[in-house]
Amino acid sequence: RYYEYMFGHSWRGRRGRGPLAALAEPELSQLQVVIEAGDPGCDRHPDLSSNEAYHLTVTQPVAYLKAYEVWGALRGLETFSQLVHEGDYGSFLVNESEINDFPRFAHRGVLLDTSRHYLPLKSILTNLDAMAFNKFNVLHWHIVDDQSFPYQSIYFPELSDKGAYSSNLIYTPTDVRLVIEYARLRGIRVIPEFDTPGHTQSWGKGQKDLLTPCYNGKQPTGSFGPVNPILNTTYDFMAKFFKEISSVFPDAYIHLGGDEVDFTCWKSNPKVKEFMKKQGFGTDYAKLESYYVQNILDIVSSYNKGQMVWQEVFDHKAQLKPDTVVQVWMANNYAHELSSVTGAGFTAVLSAPWYLDYISYGQDWKKYYSVEPLNFPGSEKQKKLLIGGEACLWGEFVDATNLTPRLWPRASAVGERLWSSSNVTNLQDAYKRLTNHRCRML
Amino acid sequence: AENEPSWETPCTELLVYISTPGCDGFPNLDSKESYKLSISKGSMLLSADAIWGALRGLETFSQLIGRDENGTYYINETEIVDFPRFPHRGLLLDTSRHYLPLRAILETLDVMAYNKFNVFHWHIVDDPSFPYESSTFPELSKKGAFHAMTHVYTASDVRTVIEHARLRGIRVIAEFDTPGHTLSWGPGAPGLLTPCYMGKDPSGVYGPINPILNSTYQFVTRLFQEVSTVFPDFFLHLGGDEVDFTCWMSNPEIRAFMKEMGFGENYKKLESFYIQRLLDIVSSLGKGYIVWQEVFDNDVKLRPDTIIHVWKENAMQYLREMANVTRAGYQALLSAPWYLNRISYGQDWTEAYKVEPLDFEGSPEQKALVMGGEACMWGEYVDVTNLSPRLW
Numbered sequence: 066r067y068y069e070y071m072f073g074h075s076w077r078g079r080r081g082r083g084p085l086a087a088l089a090e091p092e093l094s095q096l097q098v099v100i101e102a103g104d105p106g107c108d109r110h111p112d113l114s115s116n117e118a119y120h121l122t123v124t125q126p127v128a129y130l131k132a133y134e135v136w137g138a139l140r141g142l143e144t145f146s147q148l149v150h151e152g153d154y155g156s157f158l159v160n161e162s163e164i165n166d167f168p169r170f171a172h173r174g175v176l177l178d179t180s181r182h183y184l185p186l187k188s189i190l191t192n193l194d195a196m197a198f199n200k201f202n203v204l205h206w207h208i209v210d211d212q213s214f215p216y217q218s219i220y221f222p223e224l225s226d227k228g229a230y231s232s233n234l235i236y237t238p239t240d241v242r243l244v245i246e247y248a249r250l251r252g253i254r255v256i257p258e259f260d261t262p263g264h265t266q267s268w269g270k271g272q273k274d275l276l277t278p279c280y281n282g283k284q285p286t287g288s289f290g291p292v293n294p295i296l297n298t299t300y301d302f303m304a305k306f307f308k309e310i311s312s313v314f315p316d317a318y319i320h321l322g323g324d325e326v327d328f329t330c331w332k333s334n335p336k337v338k339e340f341m342k343k344q345g346f347g348t349d350y351a352k353l354e355s356y357y358v359q360n361i362l363d364i365v366s367s368y369n370k371g372q373m374v375w376q377e378v379f380d381h382k383a384q385l386k387p388d389t390v391v392q393v394w395m396a397n398n399y400a401h402e403l404s405s406v407t408g409a410g411f412t413a414v415l416s417a418p419w420y421l422d423y424i425s426y427g428q429d430w431k432k433y434y435s436v437e438p439l440n441f442p443g444s445e446k447q448k449k450l451l452i453g454g455e456a457c458l459w460g461e462f463v464d465a466t467n468l469t470p471r472l473w474p475r476a477s478a479v480g481e482r483l484w485s486s487s488n489v490t491n492l493q494d495a496y497k498r499l500t501n502h503r504c505r506m507l
Numbered sequence: 508a509e510n511e512p513s514w515e516t517p518c519t520e521l522l523v524y525i526s527t528p529g530c531d532g533f534p535n536l537d538s539k540e541s542y543k544l545s546i547s548k549g550s551m552l553l554s555a556d557a558i559w560g561a562l563r564g565l566e567t568f569s570q571l572i573g574r575d576e577n578g579t580y581y582i583n584e585t586e587i588v589d590f591p592r593f594p595h596r597g598l599l600l601d602t603s604r605h606y607l608p609l610r611a612i613l614e615t616l617d618v619m620a621y622n623k624f625n626v627f628h629w630h631i632v633d634d635p636s637f638p639y640e641s642s643t644f645p646e647l648s649k650k651g652a653f654h655a656m657t658h659v660y661t662a663s664d665v666r667t668v669i670e671h672a673r674l675r676g677i678r679v680i681a682e683f684d685t686p687g688h689t690l691s692w693g694p695g696a697p698g699l700l701t702p703c704y705m706g707k708d709p710s711g712v713y714g715p716i717n718p719i720l721n722s723t724y725q726f727v728t729r730l731f732q733e734v735s736t737v738f739p740d741f742f743l744h745l746g747g748d749e750v751d752f753t754c755w756m757s758n759p760e761i762r763a764f765m766k767e768m769g770f771g772e773n774y775k776k777l778e779s780f781y782i783q784r785l786l787d788i789v790s791s792l793g794k795g796y797i798v799w800q801e802v803f804d805n806d807v808k809l810r811p812d813t814i815i816h817v818w819k820e821n822a823m824q825y826l827r828e829m830a831n832v833t834r835a836g837y838q839a840l841l842s843a844p845w846y847l848n849r850i851s852y853g854q855d856w857t858e859a860y861k862v863e864p865l866d867f868e869g870s871p872e873q874k875a876l877v878m879g880g881e882a883c884m885w886g887e888y889v890d891v892t893n894l895s896p897r898l899w
Contacts, residue, residue, distance in 0.1 A: 426849045427888070462853065467896030507892065 067142050071149040072157060091125040093159060096145060098130045098138050105135045110245075110315045111202060111252050113452065118167035121145060123159055139252040140166065140200055147505060170438070172390075172414055172453030173483040174203030174256075175476060180210035180267065181460030183234040188465045190247050195473050197251035198506050199480030204248055205320060205455055207258045208236070211266035216241075216259075220309050221302075223271035241313060256373060257314045259307075260322025262292035262357050274298060277337060279330040290330020294357035295340040304364050311368035318390065321361055323383075324375035326354050355383035362386060373414070379406055392455070393417050400441035407447035415454035419479050421472060422459040430499065431492055434478035439487070453483055474503040518546075518582065521568060524554040525561050533739050534559050534625060534676050536878065541590035544568060546582055562676040563589065563623055570621075593864070593879030595840060597626030597680070598898075603633035603691065604886030606658040611891045613671050618899055620675035627672050628744060628881055630682045631660070637691040639665075639683075643733045644726075650694035665737060680797065681738045683730070684746025686716035686781050699726055701761065703754040714754020718781035719764040728788050735792040742814070743789060747807075748799035750778050779807040786810065797840065803832055814838045814878060820846065826867040833873035841880035847898060848885040 106115070119132040119141030130145060132138040144164065152158045175196055177184060193204065208216050214228030215235045229235045236244075245255045261268075269276035269289050274296065276289035293299050310319060328350040331337045337353070346352040358378050365372050366386055373390040380402075385391075391406045392414045393399050399417035406413045418436045433456070439448050456479040458472050477499060481489065489495075542555040542564030553568060555561040567589065571582050598619055600607060616627060631639050637651030638659045649655045660668075672679045693700040693713050698720070700713035717723050734743065752774040755761045761777070770776040782802055789796050790810065797814040815832045817825050817839055825843035832839045844862045859882070865874045884898050 423852045424850050426851065467893075470893035470896060 067146045070146045093123070093128055094126050096128045096130060098142070099132075100135055100138050101131065101133050105138075107135045110249050111136050111254050112317050113171055113254075115171075115202075115252070117171075117200075117202070117252070119144075119164075121162065121164040121166070123148065123162040125161075128159075136202075136252045137167075139197075140168075143197060143200060147502070168200065168202075168484045169486060170451075170453035170483045172203055172455075173201050173480065174205045174414070174453065174455035175201050175472070176205040176207055176416070176455050176457040176459075178207045178210065178458065178460030178463070179215055179236070180207065180213050182464035183213065183215055183230055184460075184468065185465055186236075186240055186243065188468055189244055191469060192472070193244075193248050193251055193253060195469070195476075195506060196253055196480075198502075199477050200484050201476075201480055202252055203254045203256055203453075203455065204244075205256050205258060205457075206244075207260065207320075207459075209267060210260060210264045214267035214271065218306065218309060219313075220305050221272060224268060225271070227271035228267040238313065245315065254316045254318075255314060256316050256318050256320050257310060258320035258322055258373075259310060260320075260324065260375075261303075261361065262294060262354065263324065263326035264322060265292050268292070272302060275302060277330050277334055280333040280335060283335075288330075290334075291326050292357065293337075294331075294353055294360075295337055300360055300364070303361055307361075307365050307370075308368060311365070311370050318371040318373050319365055320373040320392075321358070321365065321378075322375060323354075323358050323378035324394070325377070328354075351381040355381055358383040362389070376402060376406070379409070379411065385411060388412070390414055390452070394420075394457070396420070403438075403441040403451060404443050404447070407441075407443055407450040410450070412450045412452050414452060416457050419454060419456045420459070421456050421475055421479075422461065422463060424471065430475045430478040433475060434482060434492065434495055435490070436482060437487065437490075438482070454479065456480075473506060474499060477502060477506075518549070518551050521551045521553055523561055523565070524552065525558055526554075526556050528558050530558050533673055534678050535741060536594055536678075538594075538625075538676070540594075540623075540625065540676070541588075542567075544585060544587040544589070546571070546585040548584065551582075559625075559676045560590075562620070563591075566620060566623060591623070591625075593877070595626055595879030595881075596624050597628045597840070597879065597881035598624050599628040599630055599842070599881050599883040599885075600894075601630045601633065601884065601886035601889070602638055602660070603630065603636050605890035606636065606638055606653055607886075607894065608891055609660075609664050609667065611894055612668055614895065615898070616668070616672050616675055616677055618895075619677055625676055626678045626680055626879075626881065627668075628680050628682060628883075629668070630684070630744075630885075632691060633684060633688045634690040637695065641730065641733060643729050644695060646695035647692060648695070651691040662737070669739065678740045678742075679738060680740050680742050680744050681734060682744035682746055682797075683734060684744075684748065684799075685727070685785065686718060686778065687748065687750040688746060689716055692716075696726060698722055701754050701758055704757040704759060707759075710757075712754070714758075715750050716781065717761075718755075718777055719761055723781075724784055724788070727785060731789055731792060731794075735789075735794050742795045742797055744797045744816070745782075745785060745789065745802075746799060747778075747782055747802040748818070749801070752778075775805040778805055782807045786813075800828060800832070803835070803837065804828075809837065811836060812838070814840055816840045816842060816881075818842045818846075818883070820844060829864070829877065830867040830869050830873070833867075833869055833876040836876070838876045838878050840878055842883050845880060845882045846885065847882050848887070848889060850897065 115136040116134040117136045117140050119130060119137040121141050121144060122129045130138060130141040132141055148162060149157055149159045213230045214224050217225045217235045217237050219238060225235045248255045265276060275292060277291055277293040278285045279288050279290050331350055331353060341353060362372055371388050373392055376391055376393050376395060379391045390412045393402045393406060394416045396417045403413055415438050419433055438451055438454055456476045463471060538559040539557040540559045540563050542553060542560040544564050544567060545552045553561060553564040555564055571585060572580055574580055600615060636653045637647050640648045640659045640661050642662060648659045652659045669679050689700060699716060701715055701717040702709045703712045703714050704710060755774055755777060765777060786796060795812055797816055800815055800817050800819060803815045815837045817828045817832060819825060820843040829839055829841060841864045845859055864877055864880055889897060
């Protein structure tokens with residue numbers, strides 16, 4: 066695909082050799098790619114500890130790309146393809162260069178939401194290409210939510226049968242495998258998010274008794290709230306469900322959500338109230354939430370998967386595993402939250418300033434670019450716990466008709482912030498490069 | 508059987524009756540767009556006074572057709588009498604800030620038709636680029652387009668747009684905005700723009716069109732002669748917005764002219780001087796004109812049939828402007844609350860929908876002077892990669 070990126074879209078003449086005089090100019094005929102590790106990783110999936118560093122030397126007649134693992138080679142190929150530019154008269158040029166590059170942050174992600182609006186496979190794959198152009202290495206797939214359940218589960222087919230927008234707006238196991246492999250070939254991890262106990266309205270359609278029935282006084286109202294945390298059947302279901310998820314998604318991490326749990330329904334349900342009393346939780350429903358979350362964390366841990374959670378799970382004092390990753394998303398005083406999370410010894414991923422679904426008029430990429438993730442009070446050790454960030458494109462107002470122009474090239478600003486050194490901050494310089502980069506991406 | 512669906516009667520024909528066809532003509536401000544649609548068992552009839560109404564009716568008819576779970580197409584029994592509230596329902600596209608390929612314009616015209624828009628306001632040139640290929644002055648696009656071969660509208664392209672629009676009952680009103688917004692005209696028309704000065708010497712930078720030279724008016728006459736022939740609509744949009752006086756003020760020859768004419772320090776008078784001559788030229792070519800509100804605000808002497816385009820939005824001040832414009836007896840077009848290029852998060856369509864164009868203090872005669880309005884999609888941040896989802 067890199068050959069296509071470099072030479073394929075020339076409208077001035079494809080692969081034409083210039084006039085004879087061109088032979089007198091220094092010519093680059095080969096890019097040699099060397100991957101040094103004994104096990105380069107070509108058959109494995111990328112992970113948080115993957116080595117993405119590379120060394121690129123462009124001289125004539127042969128250029129060298131050296132990386133320790135294949136993941137670094139991919140990043141280097143991306144850079145090399147961006148160095149090749151068209152000269153006049155249909156020739157392709159590349160400047161003599163010496164590049165030693167590696168990412169500042171190891172977790173550089175994009176969140177896509179396929180529940181508020183279904184995104185056809187093509188959209189997702191195109192987006193993975195764009196992510197690779199910008200050296201993103203995590204696709205955070207917020208695959209289900211209140212509005213729809215497009216994930217076709219093998220153990221629980223009713224979930225998508227009853228919960229998807231329609232029978233053709235689903236992701237079959239084949240679709241999911243395709244996304245994971247397409248991502249893998251670009252050095253991109255796929256971290257699925259099955260957000261519970263809130264954001265689960267669509268789960269209730271295909272799984273009876275999973276959600277909490279809300280009450281008005283003594284009568285059920287007919288509507289449902291978050292996942293019911295007091296029933297054993299809930300945990301039986303979750304154990305089986307996450308067993309499937311753990312085997313379908315090869316990444317070491319699963320995102321368990323845990324955000325925005327509305328306690329109103331729980332508070333209205335007499336059996337839940339009884340349970341609260343029995344457990345000695347008083348009227349603190351955050352404790353009930355944590356009780357639920359802890360059980361899920363245990364379940365998922367037993368399948369040898371690490372967990373990512375939204376910040377509320379930490380804020381409400383659930384007992385997390387030491388390697389749980391906390392995603393900070395609330396915009397209000399997020400620096401303070403980063404201090405708290407890392408201060409408590411947990412790794413953090415930053416999304417709060419990068420909600421790209423919040424569009425606004427003009428060059429808003431500048432405000433994304435100007436974020437300095439480590440600008441929070443904390444020790445050196447704490448700051449090491451901030452492993453990266455994610456640009457989020459929530460789907461309330463996004464579908465295949467507007468995804469690409471809405472996400473890109475604004476997300477490129479986030480991509481550079483997460484890869485490049487902290488001193489690469491000049492907006493005018495970034496503007497010049499970003500405009501070129503955008504045209505290249507087109 | 509008793510439970511057969513009542514739409515067993517297949518309807519195979521929509522009869523279209525037009526009392527005064529005029530299919531070969533162009534739509535205009537007075538075109539009749541009313542229609543009647545009668546759908547009943549066994550007969551479907553669309554009748555209109557003019558072809559333009561038939562088009563609107565066909566659009567409605569096509570939107571009434573549904574499809575059930577078995578794949579059967581159906582239509583409900585319906586009786587519709589429909590006509591537009593405002594005769595000028597327009598959309599502005601800006602092909603100067605970013606070039607829009609022909610297919611983007613044609614696609615936009617299609618979607619305009621779905622929404623019964625009937626004016627395409629083509630803001631074709633501006634500061635950043637001059638994509639209009641002029642037969643009289645080929646250098647304008649040669650030197651002024653982003654790329655003289657790939658980022659231009661040839662005479663054939665323009666004809667294609669006009670015809671594609673006509674077939675959808677859409678008027679094409681071209682805007683050649685002057686005297687400001689003309690930087691791209693400079694390279695292809697040396698001597699047209701005002702040289703700005705830094706003290707006694709030209710700074711090398713240019714400003715608006717130079718209003719004091721005879722050559723300017725010769726140029727303008729010839730250009731608009733061509734534009735008047737190329738674009739068949741009666742109206743041309745002449746712009747006239749956001750004229751920055753700084754450059755004029757810096758130029759010694761212009762200052763001398765100001766003195767000569769007794770304009771004092773009031774550069775609005777110089778702007779008016781230019782605009783008045785421009786309006787005269789365009790009138791003599793047999794065209795009517797639309798201008799941005801500054802032309803009215805700056806007290807330029809206008810013909811009574813000038814249409815004023817209200818665009819400045821500042822805390823609902825536009826309603827005040829609408830009142831002023833119509834009170835002075837001019838027809839008005841509203842765009843101020845409909846700058847769709849100013850995107851924002853969420854369902855901002857509701858703000859556009861809630862606008863009531865006649866919500867200002869004025870007599871019924873005044874309000875009758877409001878011809879309609881235009882949604883504007885300025886191109887600073889828009890090109891073919893994001894035009895459609897941003898606009899619709």
